[in-house]
Amino acid sequence: MNHYEVAIIGGGQAGVPLAYALPRAGKRIVLIERKHLGGSCVNFGCAPTKAAIASARLAHLARRAAEFGLRIPSVEVDFAAVIQRARDIVAGQRSGIERGLTGKDNPRVITAQARLDGRDGDRFRIVAGDETVLADHVVLDTGTRSAIPPIDGIGDLDVIHAGNWLEHTELPQRMIVIGGGVIALEMAQFYRRMGSEVVVIEALAQIAGSEDPDVAEALQDLLEREGIEFHLEAKIDRVEKRGSGIVVQIAEKGAIAGTHLFVAAGRKPNTDDLGLDTVGVKMNRGIVEADERLSTNVRGIWAAGDIRGGPMFTHTAWDDHRVLYSQIAGDRSRTTERVVPYAIFTDPEIGRVGMTETQARKSGKEIKVARFEIRRNSKSLEIGEPDGFIKVIADASTGQLLGAMVMCNEAAELVHIYIDLMNARAPFSVIRDAVYIHPTFAEAIQSAATMLG
Numbered sequence: 001m002n003h004y005e006v007a008i009i010g011g012g013q014a015g016v017p018l019a020y021a022l023p024r025a026g027k028r029i030v031l032i033e034r035k036h037l038g039g040s041c042v043n044f045g046c047a048p049t050k051a052a053i054a055s056a057r058l059a060h061l062a063r064r065a066a067e068f069g070l071r072i073p074s075v076e077v078d079f080a081a082v083i084q085r086a087r088d089i090v091a092g093q094r095s096g097i098e099r100g101l102t103g104k105d106n107p108r109v110i111t112a113q114a115r116l117d118g119r120d121g122d123r124f125r126i127v128a129g130d131e132t133v134l135a136d137h138v139v140l141d142t143g144t145r146s147a148i149p150p151i152d153g154i155g156d157l158d159v160i161h162a163g164n165w166l167e168h169t170e171l172p173q174r175m176i177v178i179g180g181g182v183i184a185l186e187m188a189q190f191y192r193r194m195g196s197e198v199v200v201i202e203a204l205a206q207i208a209g210s211e212d213p214d215v216a217e218a219l220q221d222l223l224e225r226e227g228i229e230f231h232l233e234a235k236i237d238r239v240e241k242r243g244s245g246i247v248v249q250i251a252e253k254g255a256i257a258g259t260h261l262f263v264a265a266g267r268k269p270n271t272d273d274l275g276l277d278t279v280g281v282k283m284n285r286g287i288v289e290a291d292e293r294l295s296t297n298v299r300g301i302w303a304a305g306d307i308r309g310g311p312m313f314t315h316t317a318w319d320d321h322r323v324l325y326s327q328i329a330g331d332r333s334r335t336t337e338r339v340v341p342y343a344i345f346t347d348p349e350i351g352r353v354g355m356t357e358t359q360a361r362k363s364g365k366e367i368k369v370a371r372f373e374i375r376r377n378s379k380s381l382e383i384g385e386p387d388g389f390i391k392v393i394a395d396a397s398t399g400q401l402l403g404a405m406v407m408c409n410e411a412a413e414l415v416h417i418y419i420d421l422m423n424a425r426a427p428f429s430v431i432r433d434a435v436y437i438h439p440t441f442a443e444a445i446q447s448a449a450t451m452l453g
């Protein structure tokens, strides 16, 4: 039986960089991936969705050409070509990873479904396809998949979800999206801008459930202006096929008909067939419990990325590999105590870091809040992108930022100014008193900070 110092199960956003890094520290590694290296992000998540969203934005801008004094008589969407472009980007990124990792002795890559199978003395036994290997440490990085809610009739439908949307090359005529979270909103706007009618059905009273209500309302308003229909606080009783389409039956609201159903109702951890019970790893509803060093309750078994619950992003999974490197091969100083930002890649984007206003108020701290409307920024008018606002929340006694929300063009880039400030634990006056280039959206970042005092 082959023995490795570290076995990584799952070639996702933590597993791949860790497989590169650990051999450089002299560790003998095996990386076991059941399907494609790169995981969700590369194969159907961040990469293709952002590629598709770029096509959608271009279509949207082309339709607005007259506002800029240009004549583009008609904008024709070749949906299959849009999907093909996204697939090509996936193929390019995936083959880059494959070229870098496969055919090597260390790290060795095994393509197979893996599961833990108890211990052999101090070592963990892992079954990977028809091979069994032993490891001193095991890193679990198996990610998540789309959760399909147990709605009556859903099993009879051919649903589209985050894992299979790239296989659908025909433009849906009328798409019903179940869920109002990040993936749902990004995809709803994508299909709408491609030309589909889109209806979003959300169980909660607001979309983007983790955001402040004013942020969610502003985003919903923008999406409604593009023609997306929303049904909030909607409890779905059942779904069914009707003719060549589908019907979603909503309690007390009636039936909504569509041609396609996109289910974006949460993610489910890929831990059900991992054999974690054979070594006693603790889980809570499928989520692996791990501490700030990413150690599970079983010494030698570590968990990274989405399967730990909490913020499910590529950048957090990627940073987990640095924590694991530090814990397994380094000075053990790095932990998950970190500032975690994220973005919603609608157009305009939302860039977020730290607490929301709601969370800050609940924290009991004395806070200052400032809101700056993007249309007051001159560049936003010059380039025709006046929608959105910025909200910054600071600790009233120290002036340090507790959180920020930026909604505007390129907000996912701009919010990094606030991220840096928070990482430096510097007061907002650092931004307020600096000189920013005119005309830029960055000036709006400064304007919001200036409003804090």
Ligand SMILES: Cc1cc2nc3c(=O)[nH]c(=O)nc-3n(C[C@H](O)[C@H](O)[C@H](O)COP(=O)(O)OP(=O)(O)OC[C@H]3O[C@@H](n4cnc5c(N)ncnc54)[C@H](O)[C@@H]3O)c2cc1C
Pocket: 009, 010, 011, 012, 013, 014, 015, 032, 033, 034, 035, 036, 037, 038, 039, 040, 041, 042, 044, 045, 046, 047, 049, 050, 112, 113, 114, 115, 141, 142, 143, 144, 162, 163, 183, 270, 273, 274, 304, 305, 306, 307, 312, 313, 314, 315, 317, 345
């Ligand atoms: C549609 C969509 C859009 C997204 N957009 C963004 C975005 O813009 N920005 C962002 O930060 N995040 C985004 N995400 C989230 C991001 O993709 C994930 O947070 C990230 O990929 C998590 O990385 P991971 O390593 O935990 O898991 P994954 O990337 O999911 O990798 C897990 C890997 O483990 C493999 N695996 C599972 N079980 C086994 C097993 N038993 N044996 C062997 N291999 C196994 C899987 O095949 C997979 O390759 C998006 C997700 C989706 C679905």
